[in-house]
Amino acid sequence: MALNIVVIGAGAAGLKAARDLARKGATVTVLEARNRVGGRAWTDTSLGTPVDLGCRWLHGVISKDLTNPRSNPWARIARQLGTEAYEEPEIENHLFHGTTEGEMEMLWNVYDELERSIVEAGEQGQDRAASEVVPLPGARPVALVARTMLGPLEESTELDNFSTLDKARVSDEGSNFLWSKGYGELIKSYGKRVCEGYDKLKIHFSHVVKRILWDGPTVRVKVEVEGKDVLFEADAVVVTVPTACINDEDGLKFEPPLPTQTRTALTNLPLGHYLKVALKFKDKLMEQPRNNCTLYQSGGDTPFRKFTLNLDGSTIAVAYAGGQRAAELAMHPPEDVARLALEALELTLGDKLGDKLADPPNQLVYNWTTDPFSRGAYSYMRPGGGDARKVLATPIDGRLYFAGEACWVTAYGTAHGAYWSGKQAALNVLRDWSSKLTSTQ
Ligand SMILES: Cc1cc2nc3c(=O)[nH]c(=O)nc-3n(C[C@H](O)[C@H](O)[C@H](O)COP(=O)(O)OP(=O)(O)OC[C@H]3O[C@@H](n4cnc5c(N)ncnc54)[C@H](O)[C@@H]3O)c2cc1C
Structure with a gap:
């Protein structure tokens, strides 16, 4: 046998x-x-236009040598399939507090500071909640965005829930590619x-x-x-x-x-939560934006604090929500979720956008939390795991x-x-x- x-x-x-x-x-x-x-x-x-409702970025590609065993194997497979994956061009980023534009540099500094404290704690063997080792947020709006990026938008859960040890073990080798x-x-x-x-x-x-x-x-x-x-x-x-x-x-x-x-x-x-809403407009949003221009928003009480505009050169904008707020969105019908994403984008661009949507079909919402064969986005490790x-x-x-x-x-x-x-x-x-x-x- x-x-x-x-x-x-x-x-x-x-x-x-x-x-x-x-x-x-x-x-x-x-x-x-x-x-x-x-x-x-x-x-x-x-x-x-292709919209990835699940994974989009081929992380960790060692571009000089796709055959390196530490390089993301999907880039090598893409080559075998006859269409090369390519390194994501540098992205234009903007930070907004309501409609006022803030300094991206300040956001990156706070983000780096928080990430460093989490990774250093993990490297010292501390298996604690990330929220216990990061500096207190204070009232700075950039801190809210940086925490949302590090928690809900990357780990698919809040800083209270995931372990410093787990985060410190992640390889940061290679760069992001797209197919x-x-x-x-x-x-x-x-x-x-x-x-x-x-x-x-x-x-x-x-x-x-x-x-x-x-x-x-x-x-x-x-x-x-x-x-x-x-x-x-x-x-x-x-x-x-x-x-x-x-x-x-x-x-x-x-x-x-x-x-x-x-x-x-x-x-x-357990699995965290993360969802994307894609909205298709008649024209590109913002003047002369680069493809995949990324916006961050600190204002409003919205689950959507990050957006990609002009997805891969199209007129599609993608709004992202993660963690508990994404889990809560699972209770709402997709059209309500799309409306919330549109409102968050309107807050950011200071413009009414409803009339600018392309003719239907013009929206996509996929919630992995309610899908019985995923029941969430991807795993995080609890403190003490x-x-x-x-x-x-x-x-x-x-x-x-x-x-x-x-x-x-x-x-x-x-x-x-x-x-x-x-x-x-x-x-x-x-x-x-x-x-x-x-x-x-
Ligand atoms: C919104 C989102 C964005 C993401 N972004 C990225 C990214 O940019 N880059 C990246 O690398 N990763 C990203 N990921 C993560 C990545 O998609 C996953 O880590 C990866 O696809 C998981 O593969 P897997 O084989 O472990 O699990 P899965 O792809 O979930 O495969 C498991 C399979 O099991 C099946 N199954 C479940 N229950 C049963 C059952 N009872 N009987 C039979 N079959 C069953 C499911 O249908 C599924 O096909 C993202 C994920 C999400 C949700």
Whole structure:
């Protein structure tokens, strides 16, 4: 009998794990809840320009040498697909306090100061809430924006919630790249190659895994397909679903329950919240702005404090909200969320913009928090979480292998971290099951 592996989830991590396992001769069954690959990588083209509703930036690309193992692998894959990723040109930034323009330099200084205190605390081994180590905000409006950038807009949660230790472990090597058709499309193209490239690899879409029974001679995976239960069996299972999707109430369950240390790791790695609203206008906003011009707003009581104008040369503006405020927006219908984003942009540009919207379709709102197959944006580590990411990535009894962005210490919350975690999970399976693999090759 061939080595038989089930991979749960066809996002960046699951696709990479599945491909590496199939390449080495395993029979691989990928079970994916949605009717598409990519997971939290998804490019929407309904506004006429690719808009990444999930990941957009290829972080950490070592431009001099894409083959460097520390460089974001998606840039190398883009090259293999025939369209190079490119370094993001320098961005024009503006800071606004209401409609008054402030000094960007001051914002960067405060941002650097806060970030430095978080990273230094982490480098000293302190596993504390970031809010405990940053200087008190005072009344400076720039401090509000800097804190929003460092917390909700980067970590997808507030400074009170994430650990200094986790943040300090992130690699800052390399630069940000973009792919002209969108990061989601890049991962989708890779997924297509994976699906078509291996006889022994099969992806089942619209297969929602409900339960994993892992105490028998094989692992049994219970799946709901169109309201019916279907059972899959495997030697081992690679689980790449977002951490928030694993829960005993209405999520993916394990029988017997996972070991205590794995459950603790999962509790310490919840998902934060982050959403984007894309608004398409008839013309470009602002005079002579560069593409992807970025605005920050300190004024008003708005969840949207950051905007990209003229997305990749189009007339689309993107508004960003993160953390608790983004979670609250999940309770509102998309048209209300789009209106709030428009109002925040109006506050910033001091202009009524409703009449300037392009003819419909002119807006896109995607909230990953209400999506049952993500239930949030990406993982952060709670203060005191210690080595939660490593613990989660540790194989269990040669049967269960976790992968996904939450498992990658130096690049959590990214698509390349997810890819590397999938690669590592496949290596672990191949190591643990080498005898079965060799005997069948
Ligand atoms: C708004 C936003 C912006 C982001 N921006 C960036 C960025 O600019 N750069 C960057 O690198 N990263 C960014 N990220 C993070 C990046 O998108 C993710 O880290 C990465 O895509 C995660 O990949 P993954 O394989 O770990 O998980 P996923 O992509 O979530 O894949 C998991 C898969 O499991 C499936 N699944 C879930 N439950 C089940 C079930 N019960 N049964 C079967 N299948 C199931 C899901 O449908 C999904 O396809 C962003 C994320 C968000 C939400």
